[in-house]
Amino acid sequence: MRRRLLLLLPLVCFVLLGGFLYQGLSIDPAERESALMERPFPAFRLATLSDPERILDESLLEGEVTLVNVWGEWCPTCKQEMPQLLELAERGVRLVGIDYKDSREKGREFLQGFGNPFEVNLFDPEGDLGFDLGVYGAPESFLVDADGVIRYHHTGYISPQDVERVILPEVAKWRD
Amino acid sequence: MLTPLIPEIGHFALIIALLLATLQATVPLAGAATRRPLWMAYARPMASGQFLFLSVAYACLTASFLLDDFSVATVANNSNSLLPWYYKASAVWGNHEGSVLLWSLILGAWTFAVSRFSRGLPRDMLARVLGVMGLVSVGFLAFVLFTSNPFARLLPNPPADGADLNPLLQDVGLIIHPPMLYMGYVGFSVVFAFAIAALLGGRLDAAWTRWARPWTNIAWAFLSVGIALGSWWAYYELGWGGWWFWDPVENASLLPWLAGTALIHSLAVTEKRGAFKSWTVLLAISTFSLSLLGTFLVRSGVLTSVHAFANDPSRGLFILLLLGITVGASLLLFALRAPRVSQRTGFGWWSRDALLLVNNILLVVMTITVLLGTVYPLLLDALELGKISVGPPYFNALFVPLTAILCVFMGLGPLANWKQARVRDLARRAWLSGVVALVIGLLAPLVYGGEWNLAVTLGLVAALWVVLPLVRDLWVKSRDSKGRRLVGLRRLSLAHWGMVLGHLGLAVTIVGVTVVSNYAVERNVRMAVGDSVEVAGYTFTMTDLGQRRGPNYVADTAHLEVRRGEETRRFTMTPEKRVYLARGMPMTDVALRPGLLRDLYVAMGEDLEDGSWALRIQFKPFVRWLWLGALLMAGGGLLAVIDRRYRRGVAAPAPERQPREVNA
Amino acid sequence: MARLIRAVVLLALLWPALAQAAIEVRDFEDPVMRERFASLTATLRCPKCQNQAIGDSDSPIAGDMRKRVYAQLQAGRSDKEIVDFMVRRFGDYVLYNPRLEGRTLLLWGLPVALVLGGGLLVAWLVRTRRRASSRRLNDEERARLDALLAREDDR
Numbered sequence: 001m002r003r004r005l006l007l008l009l010p011l012v013c014f015v016l017l018g019g020f021l022y023q024g025l026s027i028d029p030a031e032r033e034s035a036l037m038e039r040p041f042p043a044f045r046l047a048t049l050s051d052p053e054r055i056l057d058e059s060l061l062e063g064e065v066t067l068v069n070v071w072g073e074w075c076p077t078c079k080q081e082m083p084q085l086l087e088l089a090e091r092g093v094r095l096v097g098i099d100y101k102d103s104r105e106k107g108r109e110f111l112q113g114f115g116n117p118f119e120v121n122l123f124d125p126e127g128d129l130g131f132d133l134g135v136y137g138a139p140e141s142f143l144v145d146a147d148g149v150i151r152y153h154h155t156g157y158i159s160p161q162d163v164e165r166v167i168l169p170e171v172a173k174w175r176d
Numbered sequence: 177m178l179t180p181l182i183p184e185i186g187h188f189a190l191i192i193a194l195l196l197a198t199l200q201a202t203v204p205l206a207g208a209a210t211r212r213p214l215w216m217a218y219a220r221p222m223a224s225g226q227f228l229f230l231s232v233a234y235a236c237l238t239a240s241f242l243l244d245d246f247s248v249a250t251v252a253n254n255s256n257s258l259l260p261w262y263y264k265a266s267a268v269w270g271n272h273e274g275s276v277l278l279w280s281l282i283l284g285a286w287t288f289a290v291s292r293f294s295r296g297l298p299r300d301m302l303a304r305v306l307g308v309m310g311l312v313s314v315g316f317l318a319f320v321l322f323t324s325n326p327f328a329r330l331l332p333n334p335p336a337d338g339a340d341l342n343p344l345l346q347d348v349g350l351i352i353h354p355p356m357l358y359m360g361y362v363g364f365s366v367v368f369a370f371a372i373a374a375l376l377g378g379r380l381d382a383a384w385t386r387w388a389r390p391w392t393n394i395a396w397a398f399l400s401v402g403i404a405l406g407s408w409w410a411y412y413e414l415g416w417g418g419w420w421f422w423d424p425v426e427n428a429s430l431l432p433w434l435a436g437t438a439l440i441h442s443l444a445v446t447e448k449r450g451a452f453k454s455w456t457v458l459l460a461i462s463t464f465s466l467s468l469l470g471t472f473l474v475r476s477g478v479l480t481s482v483h484a485f486a487n488d489p490s491r492g493l494f495i496l497l498l499l500g501i502t503v504g505a506s507l508l509l510f511a512l513r514a515p516r517v518s519q520r521t522g523f524g525w526w527s528r529d530a531l532l533l534v535n536n537i538l539l540v541v542m543t544i545t546v547l548l549g550t551v552y553p554l555l556l557d558a559l560e561l562g563k564i565s566v567g568p569p570y571f572n573a574l575f576v577p578l579t580a581i582l583c584v585f586m587g588l589g590p591l592a593n594w595k596q597a598r599v600r601d602l603a604r605r606a607w608l609s610g611v612v613a614l615v616i617g618l619l620a621p622l623v624y625g626g627e628w629n630l631a632v633t634l635g636l637v638a639a640l641w642v643v644l645p646l647v648r649d650l651w652v653k654s655r656d657s658k659g660r661r662l663v664g665l666r667r668l669s670l671a672h673w674g675m676v677l678g679h680l681g682l683a684v685t686i687v688g689v690t691v692v693s694n695y696a697v698e699r700n701v702r703m704a705v706g707d708s709v710e711v712a713g714y715t716f717t718m719t720d721l722g723q724r725r726g727p728n729y730v731a732d733t734a735h736l737e738v739r740r741g742e743e744t745r746r747f748t749m750t751p752e753k754r755v756y757l758a759r760g761m762p763m764t765d766v767a768l769r770p771g772l773l774r775d776l777y778v779a780m781g782e783d784l785e786d787g788s789w790a791l792r793i794q795f796k797p798f799v800r801w802l803w804l805g806a807l808l809m810a811g812g813g814l815l816a817v818i819d820r821r822y823r824r825g826v827a828a829p830a831p832e833r834q835p836r837e838v839n840a
Numbered sequence: 841m842a843r844l845i846r847a848v849v850l851l852a853l854l855w856p857a858l859a860q861a862a863i864e865v866r867d868f869e870d871p872v873m874r875e876r877f878a879s880l881t882a883t884l885r886c887p888k889c890q891n892q893a894i895g896d897s898d899s900p901i902a903g904d905m906r907k908r909v910y911a912q913l914q915a916g917r918s919d920k921e922i923v924d925f926m927v928r929r930f931g932d933y934v935l936y937n938p939r940l941e942g943r944t945l946l947l948w949g950l951p952v953a954l955v956l957g958g959g960l961l962v963a964w965l966v967r968t969r970r971r972a973s974s975r976r977l978n979d980e981e982r983a984r985l986d987a988l989l990a991r992e993d994d995r
Contacts, residue, residue, distance in 0.1 A: 004511070007454070007510060007511040007514050008511045010458060010461075010462070010507050010510065010511075011504065011507035011508055011510070011511055014465070014503055014504065014507055015504065017551070018496070018499070018500050018503075018504070020551065020554060020555050020558050021472065021476075021478060021496055021499075021551075021554070022496060023558040024476075024478035024479075024554045024557070024558060025476060025478060025489055025492045025493060025496065026489075027478070027554070027557050027558065032563045032887075032931065032933055033562075033563075033931070034931070035927065035928060035929055035930055035931035035932075036928075036929070101900075127904060131904055131908070131929065132929060133929070134887075134929040134930045134931070136887045136888040136901040136930070137888060137901070414896075415863075416895075416896055418896070421891075423891050424891070522969035523966065523969060524966065525966055530962065530966055533962055533965065534958075534962055537958035537961065537962065538955075538958070540954075540958075541951055541954045541955055541958060544950070544951065544954060545950075545951040545954075548946075548947060548950055548951070549947065552938075552944075552946075552947045556943055561943045562931075562932065562943070563931065563932070563933045564932045564933060564935070564938050564943075564944070565885045565932075565933055565934070565935060565936050565938065566936070566938055566947065567883070567885060567893070567936025567937065568882070568883070568893075568936055569883050569936050569937030570936070570937055570938060570947070573937075574951050578951070578955070581955075598986075698878070700863050700864060700865045700866065701865060702865045779863060780863075781863025781864070782863065784865075790863045790864065790865050791863065792863045
């Protein structure tokens, strides 16, 4: 009898593995949570996109729940995302933009063409702040609470559905 | 060019092949179960018919590629009218749909070969073996037809030209690598079918192992060559000179190879000594299961790999289902039908049986380690424990010591007697080899590299410890009873020579890995015309920069004159940076100066805008030994197949001998 | 048709997955530093790519990471500091060498356990089976067998 159980062992192992593989089919291996979740927004000193003389630091994000959006003129998805960001701004969400690996002219052109939902845009031509945020593409969005702690991270495109289903509830959650 | 009907004929042939496979899978198995000779006799003609129609389907797809029929989606996505004809023909398997068709064709070919060369088999055994192979074939042909039809048309608006074959795949290595690999993967279906047939028939004696051994050896040899070709291709084509990345796709090919290596040894024990019966059956099932698992991992997209095919969840699900049914049913059958009583064949501590047992356990641990490392990120992800990566440092950290331990026992194995051996005898036969291996291992790094290096010493000692006892053994055996040398060697069986060659091959590969990992030199340099750099004692001087046009690309070319030390002899190396026109994709074409003791490797990087280019120059000592070793191993496997002892009873024997074989 | 077009687009997007490395020229005054750079860029995984070390990838983020590895090496940071710096930003995912912690216990432990377990198994099998088969030999037979075996060896 013991031997019979032993002979079943390979089957048991295989069934376990098969179960994991089945689950694996519905997992996107490219989707990952940011390493900065629940951590303070990284320190920075950057000029704004509109005014090279105006230098801001991380205290910008304190006091109110803010959605920080990483964008760039070179990024086509960012253009598709703008209507949703405009809607979020309209519905009272504070937005701060990071113009990532861009030139000043291109960045300004972008805002003129697609609208500007951002209270202010940080200009990050070398991608230093983007790097500290662990950004490896655009768009990416970080929700920062009133204490400057990152509470939610959205990789890639924010769709119209995401606005209702994810972003606004998250904002409401961290406002309390 | 639109070629009416060729794809439809191919599609139709594929459907007929599926029907024949279904008959081949059902009727003979039912016949074997109910002892109806006529039903069992179905197996062979169905196998031939299936192979015939698969060949027709494959020929039709190849024709569509050669004739530039861009109304066929597979052709449009993977070929281009500018492509040379030989790349058009190999583009057939440079994509998912075509490669699964090739997989099926090769399965058909193996089935056909078994049906031809197994006349000596008992009728019910052959019926079961072909039936099981038919079952596998049904699964794969259904997969092709229902999820990956290579003949799907892009009508009514076919594109004017195709999207081209990925330039990285436009290469001779890629022409032969996948067929070799599939020959190996699919070849293991034969031993799998034999094992299942033995379980079904309840005849788990040594007979099935004797019949299955040559097939296993051939498949294993093909897989060895396939893996080596893949590694060689990555080495010269990807432009950074790596030869093994522990990528999931590479691991997927290594897994059945490791299990297959264990299987070859365990088959030997079962055949010779009647021991490890259940274990051998389990290994036979596992080896083919790992081939299937590899197919799943590569094509389902559950793991991120550099080599991933375009993925489609429905395909992933289908292969998982196929995998689940095939492997699940086999393992269930194994649990139910494997011998209830463990056998009582005993063996002593230092017997060859015990050493082969250790070898098997180590190879299985290596297999499990590679499998674990490959799927572990997936396991954690499924359990929501975060995303991690498991890469080369992990695999090297475990694989290297495991290989070292394996080598210790490999050196002893061929010296030991079956059943009983005394450690005193073993020590008497092995001590000199050990001492010589140690001395050479300790001195070689001093001579070659100028300073002592622990890793090199360990690698060389391991390799020598595998080879030297074999050499001593041959020396002893070369003497016949009258003391004449060399006469004895002729008496040795080809199977024995196969073993010697196989072990020698592993040692050669180990030497290659050790030396190239520890003594390779890599320099990234900026060079303009007239500049010189020195790398590992070679002086590279850029003499010219030019441009040229190939059939489907344009290239920037650098001419480098290379000189070793103060020698007057010089040679030229011309790396290229190509842009392929159809996809606008830039590609580095590496300049290689191969040699038995070292490769020189130059890759061209970016144009640095001031008349100079970034170049990567590498010195790769002993890198050829990696693949040379793999070829030797494969040669060993094939040599063992030629051995008459195994062909008897498997390859067509004289008819009058048949009854005796059946009774044996 | 729409599905086919989407498949074509998808294919076109996936091809660059198998891409070649960028070649960058960097100066190292110290060969040890060069080694460390090579080893760090070979063991950190590019977060954007399919499955490539940052040293093997030509994606922009891999370039940024190499740049920072180089800068931090020049600034005298240790390997561990540099690796931690990357993990703080990109997570454990960038480590090709997974850390030994609770969730990787099985990953690192199982092979070791299997080797030990395998050793015990061999010992157990040999002991039980040797007893099973060699009990029948008495001393005289034993000696004869040894003599025969010895003759076999000397051939």
